[in-house]
Amino acid sequence: MATIAVIAPGAMGSAIAARLHGNGARILTVLAGRSAATIARAQESGMEGVEETALAEADLILSIVPPAEAANLAIRLSPLLAAAVRKPVYVDCNALNVLTKRGVAAVIGQAGAPFIDAAIIGAPPKSGERGPRFYVSGDNLSASVALREMGLDVRPVEGGVGAASALKMSYAGINKGLTALAAVMVLAAGRAGAAHALYAELAESEPELLARFSRVLPDMVPKAYRWVAEMDEIASFLESDDGGRLMFDGAGRVYERLSAECDGDEVGQLKAFAAAAERP
Amino acid sequence: MATIAVIAPGAMGSAIAARLHGNGARILTVLAGRSAATIARAQESGMEGVEETALAEADLILSIVPPAEAANLAIRLSPLLAAAVRKPVYVDCNALNVLTKRGVAAVIGQAGAPFIDAAIIGAPPKSGERGPRFYVSGDNLSASVALREMGLDVRPVEGGVGAASALKMSYAGINKGLTALAAVMVLAAGRAGAAHALYAELAESEPELLARFSRVLPDMVPKAYRWVAEMDEIASFLESDDGGRLMFDGAGRVYERLSAECDGDEVGQLKAFAAAAERP
Missing domain, CATH: 3.40.50.720 (NAD(P)-binding Rossmann-like Domain)
Known part of the structure; x- marks a missing residue:
């Protein structure tokens, strides 16, 4: 055994x-x-x-x-x-x-x-x-x-050593980077009064992304605190790619803010958007 | 008339x-x-x-x-x-x-x-x-x-004035932000020798994203120079969201690099990844 x-x-x-x-x-x-x-x-x-x-x-x-x-x-x-x-x-x-x-x-x-x-x-x-x-x-x-x-x-x-990690960094960068992007843009649309219009446009032209957001935005909230350090790791993984590093420095700050917020206003807005997206 | x-x-x-x-x-x-x-x-x-x-x-x-x-x-x-x-x-x-x-x-x-x-x-x-x-x-x-x-x-x-623009900023942020993320992570995987493994993992667990990347990565190349200023506009649109602003400052730099490169090595790698993704 x-x-x-x-x-x-x-x-x-x-x-x-x-x-x-x-x-x-x-x-x-x-x-x-x-x-x-x-x-x-x-x-x-x-x-x-x-x-x-x-x-x-x-x-x-x-x-x-x-x-x-x-x-x-x-x-x-x-x-x-x-x-x-x-x-x-x-x-x-x-x-x-x-x-x-x-x-x-x-x-x-x-x-x-x-x-x-x-x-x-x-x-x-x-x-x-x-x-x-x-x-x-x-x-x-x-x-x-x-x-x-x-x-x-x-x-x-x-x-060799590093290859599995490189795969994980690349995959997580796409996956969790996209969730950060969605959170940022849904919240920004909300501040500008355009969340409903964004929802309608995504439903028409990007239904797969909208369905994904409705699933990942609420799922992300309790995990955001863990993702802060993972965004830092991805930023370091990007080494000489200054633009990419900035993107993940930013994603780390977004997750930091959302995890500190816990059940705050922004988290509520993300959940409301996701719930709207679940409606037929 | x-x-x-x-x-x-x-x-x-x-x-x-x-x-x-x-x-x-x-x-x-x-x-x-x-x-x-x-x-x-x-x-x-x-x-x-x-x-x-x-x-x-x-x-x-x-x-x-x-x-x-x-x-x-x-x-x-x-x-x-x-x-x-x-x-x-x-x-x-x-x-x-x-x-x-x-x-x-x-x-x-x-x-x-x-x-x-x-x-x-x-x-x-x-x-x-x-x-x-x-x-x-x-x-x-x-x-x-x-x-x-x-x-x-x-x-x-x-x-009122600003609502249509807010919708555009939010939508373009998701759309073009995702393309920037994909470019960054495909290139990073390639530098680490993990591009093939990333392709295989996406094909299995994220086939819709992979199909999207195969379409948008080559399409992006001739437009990247125009998207630099658009990323700046999105960053400004995000106002007090420091993390989100960093993400789009970064995306702007990514598009700037790729547009300056034109037919360079990184563009070639993105096209090769997209072409592999098109194979059945």
Whole structure:
């Protein structure tokens, strides 16, 4: 039976854990300092709370944390990995730009542990569905076979460490960049009294986009706070593309504003627009 | 027979002129200083070249120019309008932010001529098709009835001068913002060696977006130079939305780079991505 550590038991981490557990894996995680709701979710997902030192017993460690915490986690675990006789394979699954991901890989490499660059595209696993796609790249992909056998939709990407992350950055840039654009323009149309006219024009000439906006605008609100750091990662990923970087600096500020707002006026306007779009 | 001045005989202006002419209007324009190709296109569209002073004889003047020239045209024509006994209705059809459009309206208002805020959404008219939509707002919409009778798909928007422009800004922000996002992320994926993986992932999870990109990325290239100023207008339209403004400052720089490049390496990559997306 494979032993897999999943850090942390967030929405994505616990859903991945549940799928692996359902296919026979033992799942370790760290629950110290987590809320009662998170601990309950972790236990429902078959996750076993252990001391951080016990993570070295795992065959694989999946890092699934907010982007800003990914490097810290690797640095914190590296002495443990360095001391382990049988090294776990460290799988960084976070939405990081290529340089950050390579930095994490270097930390893990110095500890002597194998590293896999991974990127998750799609919503958290649900029973009965195949997704999300679990892209992997690097020189140690053989260890990812175990993840495929335990129900993940593992897909190798050529190009070494950084390739899976580059795919994730590009895809998320389109996806979450478009949601930011929609939020900005719906709110601006509203300020100018043109939200209804914009709705009508989209319904006629861009019905697919309108249907998408009605779905993604309300979905975005509770996630906006997490997307701020992801927009920063995408901006860094764009390197010498000054225009592209500005676009994602801007998207980060938009998500920051909307997450600070919570149930404020702008969020209400976005939800109202989305609800109007759902009407036949 | 209505006499309509259309300034200038660009791609949109001459196509609008052709539809109006085909429905019985006499069309005036100014051809001084234009290229042989433009003059030929204007003549094919039924446009009559006249001195600028003769424009005051028109029933309506349609301003259809690059956004950066819209205010200058109004200022240049205002003495003519002030001197005219029978004032033409001045219809500014340009993609301007609300404040700029109101500025143009004020110039025309001082000259004593009626003003219509108009915004064109969709591709230039083709025979056999109804579009584009020709949105109008303001207090002098009765004059737009003539345009509807001559084949334009005229649609009033409530909210006075600025409402049609606000709709245009919001719609163009989504549309052209998305194209900029797609260009940025396709190019970034390419730099990281992940363009093929991005293509495959989009084909699986976002086939509608992929089909759109294959159409809009090559179409954008010859228009990118015009979109730079339009991105500036959208950024100004966003006023206090700092994040949104950054996004469109960035999109403007992206279009500036791509238009300066012309047939360069990045344009080639965008066309290659679009061509791959067209394959079954």
